[in-house]
Amino acid sequence: MxxxxxxxxxxxxxxxxxxxxxxxxxxxxxxxxxxxxxxxxxxxxxxxxxxxxxxxxxxxxxxxxxxxxxxxxxxxxxxxxxxxxxxxxxxxxxxxxxxxxxxxxxxxxxxxxxxxxxxxxxxxxxxxxxxxxxxxxxxxxAPDWVDNIRIHGDLRFRSASSFYAKDNSPDYIDVSEFNAMGPIDLTRQLAPRINTTRDKRNNMEIRARIGLEATVANRFTLGFQLATGENAGPISTNATLGGGFRKRDLWLQNAYVKGELVPGVTAMVGRFDNPLRTTDLMFDPDLALDGLYGEANLARIVGEDGFTLAVRGGAFPVMFEDTDYPSTSSEKRNWRDRYLFSGQVELAKKFGNGVEAHLAGAYHNFTYLRGHVSAPCDIYSVENVECSTDALRPLFATKGNTLMFLRRFDTTANPNPNDPRQPQYLGLKFAYRVLDLSGSVSVPISDRVVARLTGNYLYNFGFNPKGICAEGADGAPLNNVVLSDPANNPLQGACDVTNPARFVGGNQGYGGYFSIGDPNLFSVNPRRAQRGAWAVNLAYKYLESDAVPDSFTDSDFHLGGTNARGFVIGGAWAPYDGIAIGARWLSANQIVDAPLAIDVLHLDLGVAF
Known part of the structure; x- marks a missing residue:
């Protein structure tokens, strides 16, 4: 020394x-x-x-x-x-x-x-x-490696308030908790329910993220991001404060390698922010995808500047099924892995006056999300039996999608015909193969002010209301139905032989978004904005019950899920470089089923570097 x-x-x-x-x-x-x-x-x-x-x-x-x-x-x-x-x-x-x-x-x-x-x-x-x-x-x-690494991060402090209508139904089931606690026998147990009537004011939340990107071999990017989160769910990185001053969890939000293999052809593997062009009607802004992704910009390949013709696609595993299912049986069963396969084509043009237009069409195929009724299951001989379709329970379900019971019982094995036991799990009634059309036009007003209009339309080809009774009354839809005679037959089902209930679920969604100001403040996840930047954001959203899986759509509008319609109004302003304050009001009602009106107020302070 x-x-x-x-x-x-x-x-x-x-x-x-x-x-x-x-x-x-x-x-x-x-x-x-x-x-x-x-x-x-x-x-x-x-x-x-x-x-x-x-x-x-x-x-x-x-x-x-x-x-x-x-x-x-x-x-x-x-x-x-x-x-x-x-x-x-x-x-x-x-x-x-x-x-x-x-x-x-x-x-x-x-x-x-x-x-x-x-x-x-x-x-x-x-x-x-x-x-x-x-x-x-x-x-x-400094050494070479310092120039190759970029660190970025942000912190958002939020006051979140939720307001519920007084006439909301108290009978909305908490699907995730039901399946986590299950199987639940509704003849003996109370089903867990979500809060639909009690206002929650000024809940304090934080969202902290820190990310790192490194350039490797002058053509690849290695990226990592850590983020807070209340749980391991896919659609929110908020963490509620309080709880006895307990420490907060950090989750691996992103871990990926991205590279331009040849000019105009990009590939990415790992876990990364959603690279597909869409809106929060389809996917929550915080959603990160796992798997493989590729993109080819054909216009760039042929050397055409100012014009984009991009073809994108990816295979994103939703869940690899348990290789030890059923765990309590010596006879194992094979399940196919659940995937999201997405493909998209986008046309974009930037004109000489600064006007920019985008038009994109995508198809999202969620494989094996749909539930099925099990083979006759003997739940009477032992307590912890696993039925053949128990593994088809949905992941991180919220509310809105049409549900069904997954189990059919072998009543011939019941030693006591008067034993009413029916322990059940919940599954999704329909498949999800979603057409996603979106477009936007951006018009510059000044050097730092842009006006943007965006539209999005969704259609689920996996929706099949005509086949809702294909598996009999055991597989009948449990929600999104209207009883024909609720006074005399409150337990009436949509697949009853006589006088069935009417199914009213839907498979479409659409939304319109208008923003004006600094584009860095158009998103609910704002990028760094310069001092004095501002933006005003307006939206109208209509999302029927089975247009998309309710696990992955916007977690703020109607507090997550589908079967909702309403508007969003908000704005943001940057008093200093990298600091933004903003507010949003989200008002939504149910489209069908029992009453459920929820208004949400967000007051945000964001700091980013």
């Missing part, structure tokens, strides 16, 4: 001497310095200066001798040139001045080329020593 410190001090002394020499060279043309004459000084100030630098170890003897020889040669040339020029009156007057006092040295003019060569020599000496001793890299302030 002492040796390293000695080398560092020596290097600093060398740089200090070099800086002093350069400063002296810049000042000598302006005045003549008088000082006590050293022992046996030369009549050339340049020679004396170079000797001093050699003695201090700033210059090597070889380089110093070369500089002195060159200075003497240029001095001879300068005197010869001056001898050919007639003396001016001022020069004559100067020649008649009295000689300087004894013991002084008159410093002559040092040519510019000599000064530049000395500076370059000093620079090379210092750089060579720095490189040899490893305390700096030539021409760089």
């Amino acid at each position: 002492m040796f390293v410190g000695f080398k560092l001090r020596r290097s600093r002394h060398a740089m200090a001497h070099g800086a002093a020499a350069v400063a002296l060279l810049w000042t000598v043309p302006a005045f003549a310095q008088q000082a006590a004459a050293p022992a046996q000084p030369s009549d050339s100030a340049m020679v004396n200066l170079v000797r001093l630098l050699i003695e201090q170890g700033v210059l090597t003897p070889e380089k110093g001798k070369a500089l002195m020889d060159q200075a003497q040669a240029e001095a001879v040339q300068a005197r010869a040139a001056l001898a050919q020029v007639p003396a001016a009156p001022v020069q004559q007057a100067a020649a008649e001045l009295p000689p300087p006092p004894a013991g002084t040295v008159r410093v002559p003019y040092v040519p510019e080329t000599v000064r530049n060569q000395i500076k370059e020599g000093l620079r090379q000496e210092v750089l060579a020593q720095a490189k040899a001793e490893g305390w700096a890299a030539p021409g760089k302030a």
Whole structure:
């Protein structure tokens, strides 16, 4: 450690001497310095200066001798040139001045080329020593890996309030908790229900995210992001404060590798932000996808600027099924893995006046999300039996999708015909193969103000209301039905043989969005905005019960799920660079089924770097 410190001090002394020499060279043309004459000084100030630098170890003897020889040669040339020029009156007057006092040295003019060569020599000496001793890299302030890494992050503090209509139905089932607690026997147990009647005011929430991106091999990007979250669910990274000051969890939100394989062709693997062009009608803004993704911009491939023709696609695993199912049986069952397969085509054009237009069409196929009624299941002989379709329970279900029971019971195995036990799980009644059409037009108003209009339309081809009774009354829809005679038959089902209930679910959704201001503040996840930036955002949303899976759509509108319609109004303003304050009001009602009206107020403070 002492040796390293000695080398560092020596290097600093060398740089200090070099800086002093350069400063002296810049000042000598302006005045003549008088000082006590050293022992046996030369009549050339340049020679004396170079000797001093050699003695201090700033210059090597070889380089110093070369500089002195060159200075003497240029001095001879300068005197010869001056001898050919007639003396001016001022020069004559100067020649008649009295000689300087004894013991002084008159410093002559040092040519510019000599000064530049000395500076370059000093620079090379210092750089060579720095490189040899490893305390700096030539021409760089930091190692290469520092330039390849970018760190970004943000914190959002939110006051969230939820307001419920007084006439809301109290009977909305909490599907995720039902299945987590299950199987639940409704003849003996109460089903868990979500809150639909009690207002929640000023809940404090935070969302903290920190991300890192690194460039690898000049063509690949390695990215990571950590984020808060109340649980491992896919659609929200908010964490509610309180809870006895407990510490908050951090989750791996992103971990991916992305690269442009050839110009215009991009691939990505891992876990990453949703790369498909859509709106929060289809996917929550915080949703990250797992799997493989590829994109080819055909217009770029052929060298067409200002125009985009992109083809995108990906395979995103939703769940790999348990290889040990049923865990309580010696006879295992194979299940196919659940995937989201998505493909999209986008056309985009940026015009000379700054107007930009996008049109995209996508198809999202969620495989094996639909539930099925099990084979007759003996739940009477043992308590912990697993029926054949129990594994088809939906993941992170919220509310809105049409539900069904998954189990059919083997009543012949019931030793007590009067035993009414029916422990059940809940599943999704329909498949989800969604057509997703979206488009937007952006018009610049000024340098920092843009107006944007966006539209989105969804249609689920997996919706099959005509086949809702294909598996009999055991697979009848449990919600989104209207009873034909609720007073006399409150348990009436949509698949009853006589006087069945009417199914009223739907498979379409549409939304319109208008924003004006700084585009960095158009999203609920704003990017860094400059001081003074502002934006106003308006939206109308209509999303029927089975247009999309309710697990992945916007978690704020109607507090998540489908079967909702209403509007959103909000705005944001940046009082400083990287800091934004904003507010949103979201008002939504159910489309069908029992009454459920929810209004939401968000007051946000966001800080990003």
